[in-house]
Amino acid sequence: KAGVTQTPRYLIKTRGQQVTLSCSPISGHRSVSWYQQTPGQGLQFLFEYFSETQRNKGNFPGRFSGRQFSNSRSEMNVSTLELGDSALYLCASSGWTGPNTEAFFGQGTRLTVV
Amino acid sequence: AQSVTQLDSQVPVFEEAPVELRCNYSSSVSVYLFWYVQYPNQGLQLLLKYLSGSTLVESINGFEAEFNKSQTSFHLRKPSVHISDTAEYFCAVSSTGNQFYFGTGTSLTVIP
Numbered sequence: 001k002a003g004v005t006q007t008p009r010y011l012i013k014t015r016g017q018q019v020t021l022s023c024s025p026i027s028g029h030r031s032v033s034w035y036q037q038t039p040g041q042g043l044q045f046l047f048e049y050f051s052e053t054q055r056n057k058g059n060f061p062g063r064f065s066g067r068q069f070s071n072s073r074s075e076m077n078v079s080t081l082e083l084g085d086s087a088l089y090l091c092a093s094s095g096w097t098g099p100n101t102e103a104f105f106g107q108g109t110r111l112t113v114v
Numbered sequence: 115a116q117s118v119t120q121l122d123s124q125v126p127v128f129e130e131a132p133v134e135l136r137c138n139y140s141s142s143v144s145v146y147l148f149w150y151v152q153y154p155n156q157g158l159q160l161l162l163k164y165l166s167g168s169t170l171v172e173s174i175n176g177f178e179a180e181f182n183k184s185q186t187s188f189h190l191r192k193p194s195v196h197i198s199d200t201a202e203y204f205c206a207v208s209s210t211g212n213q214f215y216f217g218t219g220t221s222l223t224v225i226p
Binding site: 004006031032033035042043045048050055056090092094096099100101102103104105106107108 | 144146148150155156157158159160163165166204208209210212213214215216217218219
């Protein structure tokens with residue numbers, strides 16, 4: 001069974017640009033969540049998509065957005081990049097059946113904003 | 115509201131010595147607790163989880179965690195660590211949907 005695949009693994013962007021990150025969940029999983037990981041703030045929840053609908057949203061500005069396709073693949077977009085957006089972005093896939101369901105994480109996309 | 119506090123940011127320990135990584139949680143609803151491990155340049159991997167039932171939870175690689183409701187704790191322990199256990203460990207509590215509240219992490223360094 002293939003794991004969670006995130007592409008690209010590494011990305012360098014300039015301030016003001018926008019970026020799109022991709023996440024392919026485990027086959028059969030309909031829930032995809034996104035997290036931002038930084039040394040200062042740790043792991044912070046961005047949003048969750050379940051069956052193409054955003055079900056939960058963290059406390060991030062509107063520059064951060066996402067979507068989920070009918071095959072459960074998800075994309076995350078960040079517009080007008082700032083230096084502080086440099087982080088490891090992790091995607092978590094879940095065959096969610098309740099809050100007791102574990103999540104499977106991808107290896108992440110390392111975004112560097114210069 | 116839900117939150118997790120990991121009391122130690124760094125824990126150095128000698129190889130084959132025991133270790134305890136501390137985690138305290140706050141939750142106003144039913145509690146589901148998890149420990150994840152992150153190796154360098156990798157995503158998070160599930161180590162173990164507490165859902166209900168027995169308060170002692172074990173993983174396949176020798177780690178165990180005990181759920182203590184009165185002390186709102188879920189400390190992770192291993193009786194004898196190996197070099198390969200060097201990693202970042204995160205305690206987490208789950209919420210509605212596929213959403214976890216993570217602690218700030220504990221960096222475990224095993225010294226030869």
